[in-house]
Each structure stands twice: as C-alpha cells, then as structure tokens.
Amino acid sequence: MxxxxxxxxxxxxxxxxxxxxxxxxxxxxxxVALLGANGAGKSTLLKAISGIIxxxxxxxxxxxxxxxxxxxxxxxxxxxxxxxxxxxIFTALTIGENLELGAYGTKTGRVERSERLSEVLAMFPFLKxxxxxxxxxxxxxxxxxxxxxxxxxxxxxxxxxxxPSLGLDPQKIDIVYDLLQEVAAIGTTVxxxxxxxxxxxxxAARAYVLQQGSVVLSGVSSSLINDxxxxxxxxxxxxxxxx
Amino acid sequence: xxxxxxxxxxxxxxxxxxxxxALGYSMVYGILRLINFAHGDFFMVAAFVSYxxxxxxxxxxxxxxxxxxxxxxxxxxxxxxxxxxLANQLVxxxxxxxxILSMMIAAIGLSQVLENGVLVTPGWxxxxxxxxxxxxxxxxxxxxxxxxxxQLIIVVISGLLGLxxxxxxxxxxxxxxxxxxxxxxxxxVLMGINVDLVIAIVFFIGGALAGAxxxxxxxxxxxxxxxxxxxxxxxxxxxxxxxGIGNIGGAVIGGLxxxxxxxxxxxxxxxxxxxxxxxxxxxxMLWFRPTGILxxxxxxxx
Numbered sequence: 001m002x003x004x005x006x007x008x009x010x011x012x013x014x015x016x017x018x019x020x021x022x023x024x025x026x027x028x029x030x031x032v033a034l035l036g037a038n039g040a041g042k043s044t045l046l047k048a049i050s051g052i053i054x055x056x057x058x059x060x061x062x063x064x065x066x067x068x069x070x071x072x073x074x075x076x077x078x079x080x081x082x083x084x085x086x087x088x089i090f091t092a093l094t095i096g097e098n099l100e101l102g103a104y105g106t107k108t109g110r111v112e113r114s115e116r117l118s119e120v121l122a123m124f125p126f127l128k129x130x131x132x133x134x135x136x137x138x139x140x141x142x143x144x145x146x147x148x149x150x151x152x153x154x155x156x157x158x159x160x161x162x163x164p165s166l167g168l169d170p171q172k173i174d175i176v177y178d179l180l181q182e183v184a185a186i187g188t189t190v191x192x193x194x195x196x197x198x199x200x201x202x203x204a205a206r207a208y209v210l211q212q213g214s215v216v217l218s219g220v221s222s223s224l225i226n227d228x229x230x231x232x233x234x235x236x237x238x239x240x241x242x243x
Numbered sequence: 244x245x246x247x248x249x250x251x252x253x254x255x256x257x258x259x260x261x262x263x264x265a266l267g268y269s270m271v272y273g274i275l276r277l278i279n280f281a282h283g284d285f286f287m288v289a290a291f292v293s294y295x296x297x298x299x300x301x302x303x304x305x306x307x308x309x310x311x312x313x314x315x316x317x318x319x320x321x322x323x324x325x326x327x328x329l330a331n332q333l334v335x336x337x338x339x340x341x342x343i344l345s346m347m348i349a350a351i352g353l354s355q356v357l358e359n360g361v362l363v364t365p366g367w368x369x370x371x372x373x374x375x376x377x378x379x380x381x382x383x384x385x386x387x388x389x390x391x392x393x394q395l396i397i398v399v400i401s402g403l404l405g406l407x408x409x410x411x412x413x414x415x416x417x418x419x420x421x422x423x424x425x426x427x428x429x430x431x432v433l434m435g436i437n438v439d440l441v442i443a444i445v446f447f448i449g450g451a452l453a454g455a456x457x458x459x460x461x462x463x464x465x466x467x468x469x470x471x472x473x474x475x476x477x478x479x480x481x482x483x484x485x486x487g488i489g490n491i492g493g494a495v496i497g498g499l500x501x502x503x504x505x506x507x508x509x510x511x512x513x514x515x516x517x518x519x520x521x522x523x524x525x526x527x528m529l530w531f532r533p534t535g536i537l538x539x540x541x542x543x544x545x
Contacts, residue, residue, distance in 0.1 A: 050433060052429055052432055052433065071437075072432045072433070073432050073434075073435045073436055073437045073438070074435075076432075076433065076434065076435030077435050081433070082433050083433075084429070084430065084433060088427055088429070088430035088433070089430075090422070090423050090426050090427065090430065091426065092422065092425075092426050093419065093422055093423065093426070097419050097422075100416060100419060101416075101419055101420060101423050101431075101434045101436070102434060104416065104420060104434045104435050104436050105434060105435015105436070106435070150434075154434075154435065
C-alpha cells in the first residue's frame with residue numbers, strides 16, 4: 001500500500017517557484033529521504049503535503065485518499081503529522097501540555113489520551129522526568145526530541161520531519177536519529193527532509209533529490225550514495241534530463 | 244481608616260466590571276495580537292439588548308423577579324458572545340493576513356458602526372435610558388461602611404466568571420489549544436487544532452463576559468447610553484494593560500487595581516477626576532513596567 005503519492009505537485013510563492021511537477025511516492029512502513037541543497041524546495045514540499053501552504057496544481061494522495069481540498073488540521077486527524085523545521089514547540093507551555101496537544105487532533109477521550117501519553121513517555125523517558133518544565137527551557141536537542149514525541153502522540157501513520165539534525169551537535173544527532181529509527185520500527189512511515197546526505201541515507205531505504213524545485217534524481221539509498229550526480233545536485237551543477 | 248475601607252470596597256466593586264471586560268480585550272489580544280477597540284461596544288450593545296428583553300418580560304410585573312433577570316442575563320451572554328463571534332467572522336477573519344494596524348482600524352470602524360447602529364435604532368437612540376430593573380438599596384455594614392447586597396452579588400458573580408475563564412484556559416485541553424494558537428498558529432494547525440474555531444471560541448467567551456458585565460451595569464447603575472462602551476472600553480483596556488495584556492490573571496488583577504486606584508482618586512479629587520486618575524495610572528505603569536504587572540517577555544529559542 002502506498003502511504004503517500006504525489007503527482008505533479010507545483011507550488012508557487014506569488015510568482016516565485018517553490019516546487020514544480022514533483023512526483024513521488026512513499027510505501028507504507030518505509031523511510032524515505034528528501035535531499036537537496038538549501039532552497040531546493042524540500043520544506044515547501046512538506047508544507048504542501050501537510051496543507052499549510054496551498055499547492056497550485058497536482059494531486060496528493062494519502063493511503064489512496066485525495067487530500068487535495070482537505071484543511072490542514074483534518075489531515076492531522078487522518079494520521080499525517082508534520083514536524084516542521086525549527087521544531088516549533090510551544091515554549092510557553094510545559095512539556096506535558098505540549099504532549100497533550102500532540103493528541104489534540106485525534107478527538108479521543110481523556111482516558112485514551114492518558115494511555116497514549118504513558119506509551120509515548122515510555123518511549124521518551126527524559127520527557128517523563130521533566131514533565132512539568134516549561135518547554136522553552138529545553139536545549140535544542142531536547143526540543144527536537146519533544147517535537148518528535150509530540151508528533152507521536154497522535155499515533156500517526158506517516159511522520160514527516162524537516163531537518164531534525166539542524167543545529168544539533170553529533171551526539172544529539174545520534175539520539176534523534178536513533179529515535180526516528182525506533183519510530184519507524186513500530187510501523188510508522190517516515191518522510192525525512194535532510195541536508196545531511198550521509199545521515200539521511202543511513203536510515204532511509206530510498207531517497208529523492210530535489211534541485212531548484214524539481215526531482216533530479218531518485219533511487220535506493222545504497223546506489224545513490226555512490227552516485228556522482230548526487231554531489232552535483234548539491235554543488236548546483238545543472239541537471240539535464242537525459243542523465 | 245473607615246474611609247479607606249469604603250474606597251477599597253467600592254474599588255473592588257468597580258474593578259469587578261473592569262476585570263470582566265478586560266478579560267475580553269486580553270484574550271483576543273493574546274490570540275491575535277489585536278486590540279479589539281470594538282469590545283467596549285459589544286458591552287454597550289449587550290446593555291441595550293438586555294434593556295429591551297428585560298423591558299418586554301417585565302411588563303405587567305410590579306416587582307422584580309430576580310430569577311427572570313438571571314435567565315435574561317444568560318441569554319444576553321449568549322447573544323453578546325454570538326455578536327463578538329460574528330464580528331470576528333465578518334470583519335477580522337478575512338483580514339487574518341493583513342497588517343495588525345489595518346485590523347485595529349477595522350476595529351475602530353466596527354466600534355463606530357455599533358455605536359451609530361444603536362443611535363439610529365428606534366427605541367434606543369441618544370438619550371439616557373432608564374434600565375427596567377435596579378438593585379434594592381438594602382445591604383450590610385462593614386464597620387461604619389454600608390455596602391449593598393447587589394454590590395456583593397455582582398462581585399461574587401464576576402469572581403466566579405473570572406475563575407471559570409482562568410480554569411478553562413489553564414486546565415482544559417481547549418485552553419491549552421488557545422495558548423498554543425496564541426504562541427504559534429502554524430504549529431497549532433500541525434497539531435490538528437482548528438485554529439479558526441479556537442479563535443471564534445475566544446471571541447465568544449470575551450463577548451459573553453462583556454454581556455454579563457452589561458446586564459450587571461444596567462441593574463446597578465440604572466441607566467444606559469450608546470456611548471457607555473467607549474469609556475468603559477478604554478478603562479477596561481487600561482486594566483488589561485496594567486495587568487499585562489494577554490494574561491488572564493493579569494486582566495483580573497489589573498481590573499481590581501484600576502478600580503481601587505480610581506475609587507481612591509475619586510475620593511480624593513472628586514468624581515470628575517476618575518478618568519484622569521485611571522489614565523495617569525496607565526502612564527505611570529507604562530513608564531516603570533511596560534509589560535504590565537504579570538506580563539512577561541516570551542523568550543523564543545531556535
């Protein structure tokens with residue numbers, strides 16, 4: 001079953017092209033990476049999928065269902081969660097409140113929410129210890145962990161995460177990436193946006209490479225990692241269609 | 244000492260009104276960063292609507308049925324909440340992406356529409372209208388100071404409403420969603436929060452509180468006028484800023500402090516100085532603590 005299918009998605013910021021004619025798919029249970037240099041359109045694509053910006057054209061299917069006209073908060077209810085760049089946790093709320101809000105869209109009862117909370121806290125023991133602390137007092141790495149935990153509160157089918165390694169030291173990056181693998185291990189489909197190619201290809205089964213808003217390269221991670229065209233995409237060499 | 248106690252009592256009473264209306268300012272500011280200058284006029288419209296409804300249901304009754312006043316009060320709270328929500332949907336929501344200054348000018352425009360709308364409505368108009376119900380003068384003594392039961396009940400009702408809002412925002416999932424929307428609307432959407440609905444609910448609650456304040460004002464002061472929302476709105480806005488705008492507890496505390504300051508000022512200088520004292524307090528606060536009593540700068544971390 002395909003968890004996500006994008007057909008010829010184009011997004012514009014006014015007259016400026018964000019992404020153009022992007023077609024990609026993600027199998028259920030897969031980790032897929034979206035790679036590309038700064039400004040290639042990776043974040044734009046995630047935002048279009050979660051619906052916080054509007055696509056100009058194209059079709060987005062979520063487990064076969066057309067998401068096209070669905071408002072963004074309903075997509076979350078449907079099981080698609082987006083952890084945005086910069087974590088965007090609620091700094092004025094406690095860790096516990098942040099987590100509770102993660103389950104907001106699921107419309108479940110109080111009992112189910114607290115059960116889910118226990119499950120997530122079991123996965124993230126650090127957050128349990130600091131449950132009542134204001135989230136704004138956490139370090140960058142801790143905030144990233146909270147952002148992932150918060151996303152997991154809704155028990156999503158698909159987790160999209162934007163640059164989880166950004167601004168973190170290598171040790172923290174390891175922690176975050178271990179968590180992502182754990183999340184995938186319990187059956188969650190993961191669409192990962194990352195600038196750090198090596199890191200992403202280590203955990204992803206497949207990857208798509210974006211350059212200037214278009215997919216220029218795609219394939220399984222093991223073959224991409226040695227592909228010279230991959231570094232070309234990062235160094236900004238023009239990618240011709242006939243490679 | 245006795246005089247001070249008297250001013251303190253009257254100040255708390257006055258502060259209860261300010262606090263209720265300040266909550267509406269503060270909640271809307273907290274969630275949209277909008278100073279809703281039309282909020283005082285929701286209060287004014289509520290006073291006129293309750294005047295008409297109470298007048299109609301009181302026909303043929305020689306004495307006041309307080310049970311009737313209570314249900315009319317609840318009805319007016321719902322209607323005023325509805326008016327505030329409608330104002331949001333028609334005026335502010337289409338401007339969500341506009342500059343905040345444009346929204347504030349729209350708020351002033353809305354305020355004018357409401358005031359002049361009441362002015363030209365047959366049966367309402369420009370004159371002071373006598374409210375159909377008034378509180379009896381009977382009461383109790385604290386030392387040598389006389390307070391009425393009506394005053395006490397108004398303070399208690401205001402306190403309960405304020406406590407209700409405080410618990411709603413602080414404890415419930417909806418309240419947490421309100422605070423989330425207040426901090427980061429996009430992130431709130433990504434939690435599955437229906438941001439437009441949360442904003443609509445905030446307007447509804449603010450309006451309902453103004454509705455309650457309006458009925459109590461009518462009952463206590465006995466007269467209403469189409470410009471009453473302007474002055475009270477400014478005073479409540481001052482209270483919200485004194486307490487720290489955007490902060491629920493701050494609105495209540497700001498209301499009480501403004502009420503007490505105004506009451507003492509009136510005692511010292513005379514009633515015509517009430518507004519001057521209120522705004523002098525605002526200016527002093529803005530000099531020494533621009534964020535208000537409970538206001539704080541929210542640190543943002545990348």
